[in-house]
Amino acid sequence: MNVGWIGLGKLGAPCALALQHLAGHDVLGYDVRRQDVERLFADPSDHGEEGFGALIELGPLKLAHTIGEVVAHADVVFVAVQTPHAPAYGGETPMPEERRDFEYGYLIQAVRDVCRAAADQAKPITLVVVSTVLPGTCNKHLRGLLNPFVTLVYSPLFIAMGSTLKDFREPEFVLMGADSPESLAPVAAVYAALHDRPVFRASIETAELIKVAYNTFISMKIVWANTMMEICHKTGADCDQLVNALTLATDRVISPAYMRGGMGDGGACHPRDMIAMSWLAERLNLSYDLLGQMAYAREAQSGWLADLTERWAEQTGFDIAILGKAYKPGTALTAGSPALLLAHQLAERGHDVVLWDAPVDSRMDLTEPAVFVVGTKHPANTSLKFPPGTVVLDPFGYMPDQPGVTVIRVGRKS
Template structure:
C-alpha cells in the first residue's frame, strides 16, 4: 500500500521505516525540518533507539518536499507531529501550579495542510492522527478542517522512546478510533502485515481517552509503588518482597478488576484501611499522602453521583430509589457500603431516598 508519514521525529521515523522495510509498504515521509531528518539517516540514528540503525542500513525513507506530494502518493497518511507542553511542564523540574493542555499548533497545521492538498487534488485519503491528544481534541480542533475527500482516524501508539520499534512491532493491542467501522479498513490493511495483536476498534473520543488513560494508570501504579517503597524504608519492610507478593494477586490486584466506573470502594477493610494508612503516612512524614487523597477522592466521587442524581430527580420529578445496601452482591454486608454513603449524601442535599435491598 502507498503510505504517507508526516512527522519524522524520534517516534515517527522509526515507525515509518518499520512500515517500509518490515511491512513492505511504499512509504513517503515528510518533515518540516528535512535537513535534520537527512542528518539522522546519514548518522544511522545515533540517539539510542534500539534497532533504528539496522533499519536505516536497509535504506532511508523517500522524503517529500511538500505535504501535497505525500497526499498525491498515499492512500493512508499518518500524522505523528509533536503536541508538546512548555519546557516547564516536562517533568525535569517541579511543574508549575497552573495546569495546561497540550499545544496543538503543529498538529492543526499538519492536518490543515493534508486536508487542503486532498481537496486541491480531489484525492480521497484516510488521515490517521497518531499524536497524543486529550479527549475532545479531534472534535474541537481537527474536525472542522476536514472535507469530503478526507476520512479521519485516531490511532495513537503505545511506545516508549528507546524501544519504539519493538513496541511498534509488538504492541499489547492496536487502538483505532473512527466515526464508522468501515473507515478503519485501510488502516487495518496497513497494520495487518506487522501485528498479530488484537485490534481495539472504537470511537474517536474513546480512543483519545484510552491513550491518555493508559499512561495515567501506569503513572498511578508508579506512585502507589513508590508510596509502598517509602513506607517500607520507614518501617523496615522489604519493598521488593511486598511487591513480589502483590504481583501474585493476578485476579484482583494485577487485572482489569475494579477499573469499571460505578460506585466507590466498599467493605469492612478498604475505606478504613485507607484512613488508617493516611494516619500512618502523617506519622511517618511521607513525602505525599496519596492514601489520604484517595479517601477524599472516594467521597468526592460519591458526592458527584449524588449531585447527578439530584439533577435528574429535579428534572424528571421522579423519586430517588437506591437498590442495594450491601457492598457485595448476594450478601447482607453493609460495612463501608458506598450505597449507604450515597444515601447519606443525598439526604444532606435534601432528598428523601427510597432505599431497598
C-alpha cells in the same frame, strides 16, 4: 499499500521505516525539518533506538518536499507531529501552579495542509492522527478542517523512546477510533502487514481518552509503588517482597509491571500527561482531581528522597552526586527525567549536585567519598568502584555491596 508519514522525529522515523522495511509498504515521509531528518538518516548512531541503524542500512526512507506530494502518493496518511507542553511542564522541575492543555498548533497545521491537498487533488485518503491529545480535541480542533475527501481515524501508539521499534512491532493491542467501523479497514490493513496484534475499536473521543488513561495509569502504579517503598523504608518492611506477593494476585491486581519501588515516572509523555489531565479536570469541574494529585505525589516522593539524601550528606559531610540523567536505562534521553527533578530539588535547597550518566559521560573519577543517589537504573552503575566511606542510596534495590561502602537499598531489608 502506499503510506504517507508526516512527522519524522525520534518516534516517527523508526515507525515509518518499520512500515517500509518490515511491513513492505511503499512509504513516503515528510517533516518540516527535512535537513534534520536527512542528517539523522545519514548518521543514526546518536538516535538511541535499538535496531534503527539496521533499518537504515536496508535502504533510506523516501522524503517528500511538500505535504501535497505525500497526499498524492498515499492512500493512508499518518500524522505524528508533536503536541508539546512548555518545558516547565515536562517533569524535570516542579510543575507550575497553572495547568495547561497540550499545544496543538503543529497538529492543526499538519491536518489543515493534508486536507487542503486532498481537496485540491480530489484525492480520497484516510488521515490517521497519531499524536497524543486530550479527549475532545479532534472534535474541537480538527473536525472542522475535514472535507469529503478525508476520513479521520485517531490511532495513537503505545511506544516509548528507547524501545520504539520493539513497541511498534509488538504492541499489546492497536487502538483505533473512528466515526464508523468501515473507516478503520485501511488502517487495519497497514498494521496487519506488520503484526497480528488485536485491534480495539472505539469512538474517536473514547480512543483519545484511552491513550492518556493508559499513560497515566502507568504513572499511578509508579506513584503507588513508591508510596509502598517509603512506607517500607520507615517501617522495616520490604517493598520487593511486597510486590512479589502481589504478583500472585493476577485476578485482581493485574500486571506487576511498574510496581517496583524506584524513581518517579519519567519520559516525554507521562509527567506531562498527568498535568494536562489535571487541566482537563479543572475544565470539566471533576469531583476530585486525582491526576493532579498524582503529579504532586510524584514531586513529593522525589522530595522525600531529597530529604533522605540531605540527611546522609549532613551526617557524613560529603558532597552529593546523582548517578543518571536519563529518564530510563538504555537511553540518553532526559525528557521528564526524575533524576533531574531530584537534582533540581536539591539545588533549590542549596546543594551543589554533580550528575553523571553512565552511557553518555566519560568515566567518573571516583577518588573521594560522596553520597551517591542512583537516579537511573543503568546496568553500568553496578560496576562502579566507590571510595571507602561512600554512601550509595539505591531506590531500585539493585546495587551490589562493596567493602567500606554503605549501600542503602531504599525500602528493602537487604
